[in-house]
Every structure is written in structure tokens, then in C-alpha cells.
Amino acid sequence: MYNTIINGETIHEMQQLPDKSIDLIFADPPYFMQTNGILNRPEGTEFHGCNDDWDKFTSLSDYALFSCKWLAECRRLLKPSGSVWVIGSMQCIYTLGNVMQGLGFWFINDIIWQKSNPTPNFTGSRLNNSHETLLWAVKYKHAKFTFHYKTAKHLNGGRQLGSVWTFPVCSGNERLRDSEGRKLHNTQKPLALLERIIAISSNLGDVVLDPFGGTMTTAAAAKKLGRKFIMIEREKTYCEYGQRRLEEVSFEDSDIARAVFDRKPLRVTMQEMIREGAFTAGEWFTLKDGKPRAQLQPDGKLLYDGEILDMHSCAAKARNVKAKRLNGFDVWHVIRQGKAVSISEVRENFRAGLAREN
DSSP states (O other): SSSSSEEHHHHHHTTSSSTTEEEEEEEEOOOOOOOOOEEEOOSSHHHHHHSOOGGGSOOOOHHHHHHHHHHHHHHHEEEEEEEEEEEEEETTTHHHHHHHHHHOOOEEEEEEEESOOOOOTTTTTOOOOOOOEEEEESTTTTOOOOOOOOHHHHHHSOOOSSEEEEEOSSGGGGOBBOTTOBBBBBBBBOOOHHHHHHHHHTTOOOOEESSOTTTTTHOOOOOOTEEEEEEEESSSSHEEEEEHHTTTTOOOTTTTTTGGGGGOOOOHHHHHHHTTTOTTTOEEOOOOOOOEEEOOTSSEEEEETTTOOOOOHHHHHHOOSSSSSHHHHHHHHEEEETTEEEEEHHHHHHHHHHHHHO
């Protein structure tokens, strides 16, 4: 079932899969581009856009009905913690979004894929169409979905990742071509885009479904990041070329693949750290100035101005702020070798010692 390409009609094939069996869905459905006639480049050569048979529908209502059917299957297949990403252009994204809301999906974000090398507008009759939109959604409003925030931040150079992503469209060696050297698929998506989505929205070993497999970029990214995949594609040629592509991809173990940046730190208590000697009952807690303010008690609380308080409430009093509590690990220091050291640093050193022991 897993790590397979299914050659078949997507709605029928999705109906064969069990409820709540998928962790992440990425869907790059037909866009219903409604292209007509021949478009030539300025030098006279013909531009081959998306005019494939699989992108043709009789009407907008026909397209909306098709979209409703496959998206309903997506919702059935998603686990409660799963999410779905749907990509589209201006021709279809509003229809898709409307259908998704009607089915009960809850949107997390809409993301702009800004193309750093978009196809020019040859006629000069409108703005250059240099982006596509991704809709990121979950099954329910209060779903506890997978999101690796710190991994996303790491991928963005240490800054919080926003909703505008810049990647080039597929070109050069990344673009799959047929036996005659022509591009195999008109809407092949860049591998980097799928790697980011899969890295931040799933875990190692999760199952990723793509109902419109195409050139199997989703599968390539999933395999590289150590996820299982199920690809559905009705065009046999795409399946054949996609299978060859996947044979050249292998799992690349990395901190990104394992979402190391989002691992929750080992939970340790003050009592445990006192018992193991990281802190000493009776020692003084200070602010950054190193002046004694509160005395540590055997149970981890602090004696401050004759009152026993938890370290967080005590931090607010010592700082003389309106808040009733501050994070004591961000406030308190202890004296180590004559210098004021954050108790957060002491805790991290203690955690590191436990990790080495294990």
C-alpha cells in the first residue's frame, strides 16, 4: 500500500483507501485553465502552456463538482492531526477554497508561491502572472495538527517563516522530459517547494498522499525526507517516468527530516535538580546584577521578603511588574564561580548531562 504509484482515476482510487489513514495530503489538481487558440512568443515560436486533456472540463460547475468529490475524499482520509495543502492559480483557487469551506475544512494559512523566474506575459495585455496560491487546511477548527514551527524558522535562516515563499519554476535538469526532449508535464512543481511543505507538516514515517501524482515530485520529496507515500495518477506515461525518477531518490537523514529543532526538551523539576546537586537548597537566587534576592527552599520554591513563593510569582515581585507571574527561568540567576549565571543555563547543562547518560 505504501511507497507506491497507483495508475487510476483519483476519486475511485481514493475510495479504496481506509478512513483516517493519511497524515498529509498535497494536491496539485487540474487548474481548469480554459486556454484557447495558440499563443506565440515575441520571436514567433509557439508557447506550450497547460492545454492537456486532463485540464479540460465542460463548465465551471462541472469543475466545482469534480473538486467537491475529490476534496470530500481527502477529508475522509485525513487523520485528525493531519492537514491538506492544495495549490492553484487564479483560475481555480477561489473555487477550490469555496468547496473546501463548504466541506468543513478549516484554513490555517494561504501561502503565495512567488516565482522567481515566471513565464512572461507575451502580449503585454495584463500583469505578469508570477505567483500561485497554496491553501493549507485541517479537518476541524480546533484540530491539533502537525506543524514544525522551529523547523520552518530554521529553513528561513532563523527568522519566522511568512506566507510568501519564493522558488523558481522547474527548469534545467529538474524538469522531466520525454524521449524527444520535450517537457513531460506542463505544471511540474519544484522539489524545494514540496520539501518545505512535507518537512514542516509531517513527521518521519508519516503517510503522504498526492491524488494527482504527475511527475511524482511529492513522492520524491517524501522519500528524501523519510515519509511513506501514496501517489495516484491517471496518465500512464507520468507514472512510468515518475517511477524511474523515484528509483534515483533515497532517504537523506538530517535534522530537517527528523524535525530535531522542534523536539521538546527533557522535562526536569527543580526538586530533581536540587536532589542531583545542580542547585543547593539555601543558596541565593539573584537578578542579573548578582545581588541576593530570594533563597531557594528544598521543595524548589523561594523565600522572598518572609514569604514562600513559587519561582515564577516571585520573579514578578522581584521585578516589580504588574504581571502576576514571569517565567522564572528567564529571570533568575545563581552565582557560579563568582559570576551570575542564568538558572536556565544551569537547567540546560543538567539536561545535557542526562542525555549523555542515556
